[in-house]
Amino acid sequence: MKTPFAITLALLLATPAFADWDDTLAAARGQTVYWNAWGGDARTNAFIDWVGTHTEERYGVKVEQVKLTDTAEAVTRVLSEKSAGRMTDGTVDLLWVNGPNFLAMKTQGLLHPPFVADLPNARYLDLGPDSPASVDFTVPTEGMESPWRLAKFVFTYDSARIDTPPATMADFVEWTAANPGRMTHPDPSNFMGATFLKQALIELAPDMAALQSEVNDDAYEAATAPLWAWYDAIKPNLWRGGETFPENESVQQQLLNDGEVDIAMSFDPASAASAIMQGLLPETVRVYTPEAGSIGNISFVAIPFNAAHSEGAQVVANFLIDPETQAHMQNIDVLGSFSVLDPAKLDAAAQARFEALPSNPALPELADLGPTLLEPHASWMTKLTQDWTRRYAQ
Known part of the structure:
Protein backbone atom coordinates (compact mmCIF):
# COMPACT_ATOMS: atom_id res chain seq x y z
CA MET A 1 0.00 0.00 0.00
CA ARG A 149 22.86 37.69 -13.28
CA LEU A 150 21.99 41.05 -11.75
CA ALA A 151 23.53 44.19 -13.20
CA LYS A 152 23.62 47.70 -11.76
CA PHE A 153 25.40 50.85 -12.91
CA VAL A 154 28.13 52.02 -10.53
CA PHE A 155 30.99 54.48 -10.51
CA THR A 156 34.45 53.44 -9.37
CA TYR A 157 36.96 55.95 -8.05
CA ASP A 158 40.37 56.00 -6.42
CA SER A 159 39.83 57.10 -2.81
CA ALA A 160 43.51 57.97 -2.57
CA ARG A 161 42.94 60.81 -5.04
CA ILE A 162 39.29 61.73 -4.41
CA ASP A 163 37.72 62.37 -1.02
CA THR A 164 34.19 63.08 -2.23
CA PRO A 165 33.14 62.02 -5.74
CA PRO A 166 30.19 63.72 -7.48
CA ALA A 167 26.99 62.74 -5.68
CA THR A 168 24.70 63.36 -8.67
CA MET A 169 25.08 63.47 -12.41
CA ALA A 170 24.50 67.24 -12.28
CA ASP A 171 27.48 67.53 -9.92
CA PHE A 172 29.83 66.35 -12.69
CA VAL A 173 29.66 69.83 -14.22
CA GLU A 174 31.32 71.43 -11.22
CA TRP A 175 33.62 68.45 -10.56
CA THR A 176 35.01 68.21 -14.11
CA ALA A 177 35.55 71.98 -14.18
CA ALA A 178 37.60 71.71 -10.99
CA ASN A 179 39.39 68.55 -12.21
CA PRO A 180 39.81 68.91 -15.98
CA GLY A 181 40.90 65.81 -17.83
CA ARG A 182 40.37 63.52 -14.84
CA MET A 183 37.18 61.86 -16.02
CA THR A 184 35.87 60.25 -19.20
CA HIS A 185 33.36 57.64 -20.34
CA PRO A 186 33.42 54.84 -22.91
CA ASP A 187 32.27 55.66 -26.42
CA PRO A 188 28.45 55.45 -26.49
CA SER A 189 28.66 52.94 -29.32
CA ASN A 190 29.59 50.62 -26.44
CA PHE A 191 26.78 49.76 -24.00
CA MET A 192 28.72 51.21 -21.05
CA GLY A 193 29.04 54.62 -22.68
CA ALA A 194 25.36 54.47 -23.62
CA THR A 195 24.47 53.58 -20.03
CA PHE A 196 26.37 56.62 -18.75
CA LEU A 197 24.20 58.82 -21.00
CA LYS A 198 21.03 57.03 -19.91
CA GLN A 199 21.90 57.52 -16.23
CA ALA A 200 22.27 61.25 -16.85
CA LEU A 201 19.08 61.32 -18.93
CA ILE A 202 17.05 59.73 -16.13
CA GLU A 203 18.35 62.18 -13.51
CA LEU A 204 17.99 65.27 -15.69
CA ALA A 205 14.79 64.60 -17.66
CA PRO A 206 11.78 66.72 -16.64
CA ASP A 207 9.49 63.67 -16.74
CA MET A 208 11.07 60.26 -16.00
CA ALA A 209 7.78 58.50 -16.76
CA ALA A 210 8.04 59.51 -20.42
CA LEU A 211 11.14 57.32 -20.74
CA GLN A 212 9.12 54.17 -20.07
CA SER A 213 7.22 54.45 -23.35
CA GLU A 214 8.49 54.04 -26.89
CA VAL A 215 10.33 57.16 -27.96
CA ASN A 216 8.72 59.77 -30.20
CA ASP A 217 10.17 63.03 -31.48
CA ASP A 218 8.27 65.40 -29.20
CA ALA A 219 8.98 63.42 -26.02
CA TYR A 220 12.60 62.98 -27.07
CA GLU A 221 13.25 66.67 -27.58
CA ALA A 222 11.71 67.61 -24.22
CA ALA A 223 13.50 64.87 -22.31
CA THR A 224 16.97 65.33 -23.80
CA ALA A 225 17.27 69.13 -23.86
CA PRO A 226 18.64 69.24 -20.27
CA LEU A 227 20.93 66.27 -21.03
CA TRP A 228 22.66 67.92 -23.99
CA ALA A 229 23.05 71.19 -22.09
CA TRP A 230 24.69 69.21 -19.27
CA TYR A 231 26.92 67.31 -21.67
CA ASP A 232 27.99 70.46 -23.47
CA ALA A 233 29.13 71.78 -20.07
CA ILE A 234 31.25 68.75 -19.12
CA LYS A 235 32.64 67.76 -22.52
CA PRO A 236 35.51 70.31 -22.71
CA ASN A 237 36.72 69.16 -19.28
CA LEU A 238 36.74 65.46 -20.06
CA TRP A 239 39.91 63.44 -20.65
CA ARG A 240 41.69 64.67 -23.78
CA GLY A 241 39.21 67.52 -24.06
CA GLY A 242 36.36 65.17 -24.88
CA GLU A 243 37.77 64.61 -28.36
CA THR A 244 38.45 60.89 -27.92
CA PHE A 245 36.92 58.19 -25.74
CA PRO A 246 37.98 54.75 -24.48
CA GLU A 247 36.55 51.91 -26.50
CA ASN A 248 34.96 50.13 -23.54
CA GLU A 249 34.97 49.87 -19.75
CA SER A 250 38.08 47.66 -19.72
CA VAL A 251 40.09 50.39 -21.44
CA GLN A 252 38.67 52.99 -19.08
CA GLN A 253 39.55 50.78 -16.10
CA GLN A 254 43.14 50.73 -17.35
CA LEU A 255 43.10 54.54 -17.46
CA LEU A 256 41.99 54.54 -13.81
CA ASN A 257 44.72 52.07 -12.90
CA ASP A 258 47.35 54.13 -14.73
CA GLY A 259 46.27 57.29 -12.91
CA GLU A 260 45.16 59.05 -16.08
CA VAL A 261 41.62 59.46 -14.74
CA ASP A 262 40.16 59.34 -11.23
CA ILE A 263 36.68 57.97 -11.99
CA ALA A 264 35.50 55.04 -14.10
CA MET A 265 32.24 53.12 -14.34
CA SER A 266 30.87 49.63 -14.58
CA PHE A 267 27.60 47.72 -14.83
CA ASP A 268 28.89 45.19 -12.30
CA PRO A 269 29.12 46.30 -8.65
CA ALA A 270 31.73 43.59 -8.03
CA SER A 271 34.02 44.56 -10.89
CA ALA A 272 36.27 46.83 -8.81
CA ALA A 273 36.83 44.22 -6.09
CA SER A 274 37.52 41.63 -8.78
CA ALA A 275 40.01 43.90 -10.55
CA ILE A 276 41.82 44.68 -7.28
CA MET A 277 42.18 40.95 -6.59
CA GLN A 278 43.70 40.51 -10.04
CA GLY A 279 46.12 43.42 -9.55
CA LEU A 280 44.34 45.48 -12.20
CA LEU A 281 43.31 48.35 -9.89
CA PRO A 282 44.81 49.92 -6.75
CA GLU A 283 43.51 48.66 -3.41
CA THR A 284 42.21 52.17 -2.72
CA VAL A 285 39.53 52.00 -5.42
CA ARG A 286 35.96 52.05 -4.15
CA VAL A 287 32.45 51.83 -5.62
CA TYR A 288 29.44 54.13 -5.29
CA THR A 289 26.15 54.97 -6.95
CA PRO A 290 24.54 58.41 -7.40
CA GLU A 291 22.48 59.39 -4.37
CA ALA A 292 19.19 59.09 -6.28
CA GLY A 293 20.02 55.53 -7.31
CA SER A 294 21.27 54.03 -10.54
CA ILE A 295 20.08 52.04 -13.53
CA GLY A 296 19.77 48.36 -12.89
CA ASN A 297 18.55 45.36 -14.79
CA ASN A 360 35.83 42.69 0.27
CA PRO A 361 36.33 46.42 1.08
CA ALA A 362 35.62 47.30 -2.55
CA LEU A 363 32.57 45.04 -2.76
CA PRO A 364 29.39 46.91 -1.76
CA GLU A 365 26.50 45.28 0.02
CA LEU A 366 23.33 45.15 -2.02
CA ALA A 367 21.74 47.64 0.41
CA ASP A 368 24.59 50.11 -0.23
CA LEU A 369 23.72 50.39 -3.91
CA GLY A 370 20.62 52.47 -3.31
CA PRO A 371 17.42 52.49 -5.35
CA THR A 372 17.33 50.76 -8.71
CA LEU A 373 16.21 53.06 -11.52
CA LEU A 374 14.23 51.53 -14.35
CA GLU A 375 15.87 51.30 -17.75
CA PRO A 376 14.26 53.54 -20.38
CA HIS A 377 12.39 51.81 -23.18
CA ALA A 378 14.94 50.19 -25.49
CA SER A 379 14.10 52.63 -28.31
CA TRP A 380 15.51 55.52 -26.23
CA MET A 381 18.96 53.95 -26.12
CA THR A 382 19.08 53.57 -29.89
CA LYS A 383 18.03 57.17 -30.57
CA LEU A 384 20.23 58.57 -27.79
CA THR A 385 23.43 56.99 -29.11
CA GLN A 386 22.64 58.00 -32.68
CA ASP A 387 22.07 61.58 -31.56
CA TRP A 388 25.31 61.65 -29.54
CA THR A 389 27.23 60.49 -32.61
CA ARG A 390 25.59 63.16 -34.76
CA ARG A 391 26.34 65.89 -32.24
CA TYR A 392 29.81 65.00 -30.99
CA ALA A 393 31.53 62.42 -33.22
CA GLN A 394 31.29 63.97 -36.67
Missing part, protein backbone atom coordinates in the same frame (compact mmCIF):
# COMPACT_ATOMS: atom_id res chain seq x y z
CA LYS A 2 1.42 3.40 -0.99
CA THR A 3 1.95 6.06 1.64
CA PRO A 4 0.34 9.52 1.15
CA PHE A 5 3.82 10.90 0.39
CA ALA A 6 4.42 8.26 -2.28
CA ILE A 7 1.03 8.99 -3.86
CA THR A 8 1.74 12.73 -3.86
CA LEU A 9 5.18 12.19 -5.39
CA ALA A 10 3.75 9.93 -8.06
CA LEU A 11 1.17 12.55 -8.97
CA LEU A 12 3.86 15.23 -9.19
CA LEU A 13 6.04 13.09 -11.41
CA ALA A 14 3.08 12.40 -13.67
CA THR A 15 2.38 16.06 -14.33
CA PRO A 16 3.25 17.30 -17.83
CA ALA A 17 5.93 19.72 -16.55
CA PHE A 18 7.96 16.97 -14.88
CA ALA A 19 7.42 14.53 -17.74
CA ASP A 20 8.40 17.16 -20.30
CA TRP A 21 11.56 18.02 -18.38
CA ASP A 22 12.61 14.37 -18.34
CA ASP A 23 12.15 14.37 -22.11
CA THR A 24 14.19 17.56 -22.35
CA LEU A 25 17.03 16.03 -20.31
CA ALA A 26 17.01 12.92 -22.47
CA ALA A 27 17.08 14.90 -25.72
CA ALA A 28 19.79 17.23 -24.41
CA ARG A 29 22.26 14.48 -23.52
CA GLY A 30 25.14 14.51 -25.98
CA GLN A 31 24.37 17.99 -27.31
CA THR A 32 26.88 20.85 -27.53
CA VAL A 33 25.32 24.22 -26.76
CA TYR A 34 26.85 27.16 -28.62
CA TRP A 35 26.42 29.99 -26.14
CA ASN A 36 26.96 33.34 -27.85
CA ALA A 37 28.07 35.74 -25.11
CA TRP A 38 30.09 38.92 -24.79
CA GLY A 39 33.69 37.79 -24.41
CA GLY A 40 35.29 40.94 -23.03
CA ASP A 41 35.62 39.84 -19.40
CA ALA A 42 38.01 37.04 -18.45
CA ARG A 43 36.19 36.11 -15.24
CA THR A 44 32.84 35.84 -17.01
CA ASN A 45 34.47 33.66 -19.64
CA ALA A 46 35.93 31.47 -16.89
CA PHE A 47 32.52 31.20 -15.25
CA ILE A 48 30.96 30.08 -18.52
CA ASP A 49 33.71 27.43 -18.79
CA TRP A 50 32.82 26.29 -15.25
CA VAL A 51 29.15 26.05 -16.24
CA GLY A 52 30.07 23.88 -19.22
CA THR A 53 32.19 21.57 -17.08
CA HIS A 54 29.32 20.95 -14.69
CA THR A 55 26.52 20.62 -17.25
CA GLU A 56 28.63 18.06 -19.10
CA GLU A 57 29.31 16.11 -15.91
CA ARG A 58 25.70 16.16 -14.71
CA TYR A 59 23.67 16.13 -17.90
CA GLY A 60 26.01 15.27 -20.75
CA VAL A 61 25.60 18.77 -22.20
CA LYS A 62 28.72 20.55 -23.42
CA VAL A 63 28.97 24.33 -23.67
CA GLU A 64 31.04 26.17 -26.26
CA GLN A 65 31.23 29.93 -25.77
CA VAL A 66 31.12 31.94 -28.98
CA LYS A 67 32.76 35.16 -27.80
CA LEU A 68 31.11 38.29 -29.10
CA THR A 69 32.28 41.88 -29.12
CA ASP A 70 28.70 43.02 -29.74
CA THR A 71 25.51 41.02 -29.16
CA ALA A 72 24.12 42.45 -32.40
CA GLU A 73 26.54 40.16 -34.26
CA ALA A 74 24.58 37.09 -33.15
CA VAL A 75 21.20 38.76 -33.66
CA THR A 76 22.17 39.59 -37.24
CA ARG A 77 23.27 35.99 -37.80
CA VAL A 78 19.93 34.61 -36.58
CA LEU A 79 18.02 37.11 -38.72
CA SER A 80 20.12 36.19 -41.76
CA GLU A 81 19.37 32.51 -41.19
CA LYS A 82 15.64 33.21 -41.02
CA SER A 83 15.81 35.31 -44.19
CA ALA A 84 17.61 32.45 -45.92
CA GLY A 85 14.92 29.98 -44.85
CA ARG A 86 17.08 28.17 -42.28
CA MET A 87 14.26 27.43 -39.85
CA THR A 88 16.06 24.61 -38.03
CA ASP A 89 19.66 23.67 -37.20
CA GLY A 90 20.66 27.28 -36.48
CA THR A 91 24.16 28.20 -35.39
CA VAL A 92 23.16 30.03 -32.18
CA ASP A 93 21.77 27.86 -29.36
CA LEU A 94 21.87 30.28 -26.43
CA LEU A 95 22.40 34.04 -26.42
CA TRP A 96 23.24 36.51 -23.65
CA VAL A 97 20.90 39.29 -24.68
CA ASN A 98 19.28 42.44 -23.27
CA GLY A 99 17.42 45.57 -24.21
CA PRO A 100 17.31 46.66 -27.84
CA ASN A 101 18.65 43.32 -29.07
CA PHE A 102 15.94 41.41 -27.22
CA LEU A 103 13.30 43.82 -28.51
CA ALA A 104 14.57 43.32 -32.07
CA MET A 105 14.50 39.53 -31.73
CA LYS A 106 11.05 39.52 -30.17
CA THR A 107 9.62 41.88 -32.79
CA GLN A 108 11.06 39.89 -35.70
CA GLY A 109 10.03 36.46 -34.42
CA LEU A 110 13.56 35.25 -33.77
CA LEU A 111 12.94 33.70 -30.34
CA HIS A 112 12.11 30.21 -29.12
CA PRO A 113 8.57 29.89 -27.69
CA PRO A 114 8.23 30.63 -23.95
CA PHE A 115 10.29 28.17 -21.91
CA VAL A 116 11.21 29.76 -18.57
CA ALA A 117 8.16 28.59 -16.60
CA ASP A 118 9.02 25.00 -17.56
CA LEU A 119 12.49 25.17 -16.00
CA PRO A 120 12.45 23.34 -12.64
CA ASN A 121 14.64 25.99 -10.99
CA ALA A 122 12.23 28.75 -12.04
CA ARG A 123 10.53 28.10 -8.70
CA TYR A 124 13.31 30.19 -7.13
CA LEU A 125 12.48 33.25 -9.26
CA ASP A 126 9.95 36.01 -8.83
CA LEU A 127 8.18 35.82 -12.18
CA GLY A 128 5.43 38.30 -11.39
CA PRO A 129 4.49 40.59 -14.31
CA ASP A 130 6.33 43.59 -12.82
CA SER A 131 9.35 41.69 -11.53
CA PRO A 132 12.76 42.57 -12.97
CA ALA A 133 13.00 38.90 -13.95
CA SER A 134 9.99 39.35 -16.25
CA VAL A 135 10.76 42.72 -17.88
CA ASP A 136 13.70 43.70 -20.08
CA PHE A 137 14.09 47.47 -20.66
CA THR A 138 10.29 47.86 -20.14
CA VAL A 139 9.57 45.01 -22.61
CA PRO A 140 7.79 41.96 -21.09
CA THR A 141 9.93 38.87 -21.60
CA GLU A 142 6.86 36.59 -21.73
CA GLY A 143 9.01 33.63 -20.76
CA MET A 144 11.30 33.95 -23.78
CA GLU A 145 14.33 34.99 -21.72
CA SER A 146 15.74 33.40 -18.57
CA PRO A 147 17.56 35.59 -16.01
CA TRP A 148 21.04 34.70 -14.84
CA ILE A 298 18.92 41.64 -15.10
CA SER A 299 21.04 39.90 -17.68
CA PHE A 300 19.12 37.23 -19.58
CA VAL A 301 19.77 34.30 -21.85
CA ALA A 302 17.44 33.54 -24.76
CA ILE A 303 17.12 30.68 -27.23
CA PRO A 304 16.73 31.53 -30.94
CA PHE A 305 13.72 30.12 -32.79
CA ASN A 306 15.91 27.82 -34.92
CA ALA A 307 18.44 26.67 -32.32
CA ALA A 308 19.92 23.32 -33.26
CA HIS A 309 20.23 22.29 -29.62
CA SER A 310 17.30 23.95 -27.86
CA GLU A 311 16.97 21.16 -25.29
CA GLY A 312 20.58 21.55 -24.24
CA ALA A 313 20.11 25.32 -24.11
CA GLN A 314 17.20 24.86 -21.69
CA VAL A 315 19.32 22.62 -19.50
CA VAL A 316 22.03 25.29 -19.36
CA ALA A 317 19.47 28.02 -18.61
CA ASN A 318 18.06 25.90 -15.79
CA PHE A 319 21.53 25.21 -14.37
CA LEU A 320 22.28 28.95 -14.35
CA ILE A 321 19.42 29.57 -11.89
CA ASP A 322 20.24 26.67 -9.60
CA PRO A 323 20.82 28.17 -6.10
CA GLU A 324 24.22 26.45 -5.91
CA THR A 325 25.25 27.97 -9.25
CA GLN A 326 24.00 31.41 -8.24
CA ALA A 327 25.93 31.32 -4.95
CA HIS A 328 29.07 30.23 -6.79
CA MET A 329 28.61 33.08 -9.27
CA GLN A 330 28.12 35.64 -6.48
CA ASN A 331 31.34 34.59 -4.76
CA ILE A 332 33.78 37.48 -5.30
CA ASP A 333 36.58 34.95 -5.75
CA VAL A 334 34.70 33.60 -8.78
CA LEU A 335 32.66 36.35 -10.45
CA GLY A 336 30.92 38.45 -7.80
CA SER A 337 27.71 39.06 -9.77
CA PHE A 338 24.65 39.39 -7.56
CA SER A 339 22.06 36.62 -7.70
CA VAL A 340 18.75 36.91 -9.56
CA LEU A 341 16.95 34.53 -7.19
CA ASP A 342 14.22 35.61 -4.79
CA PRO A 343 15.71 35.12 -1.28
CA ALA A 344 12.24 34.43 0.11
CA LYS A 345 11.97 31.35 -2.11
CA LEU A 346 15.25 29.79 -0.91
CA ASP A 347 15.44 27.14 1.78
CA ALA A 348 17.63 27.54 4.85
CA ALA A 349 20.59 25.69 3.33
CA ALA A 350 20.60 27.88 0.23
CA GLN A 351 20.29 31.05 2.29
CA ALA A 352 23.20 29.95 4.47
CA ARG A 353 25.33 29.38 1.36
CA PHE A 354 24.83 33.01 0.33
CA GLU A 355 25.41 34.33 3.85
CA ALA A 356 28.77 32.54 4.02
CA LEU A 357 30.17 34.22 0.90
CA PRO A 358 33.39 36.24 1.41
CA SER A 359 33.39 40.05 1.52
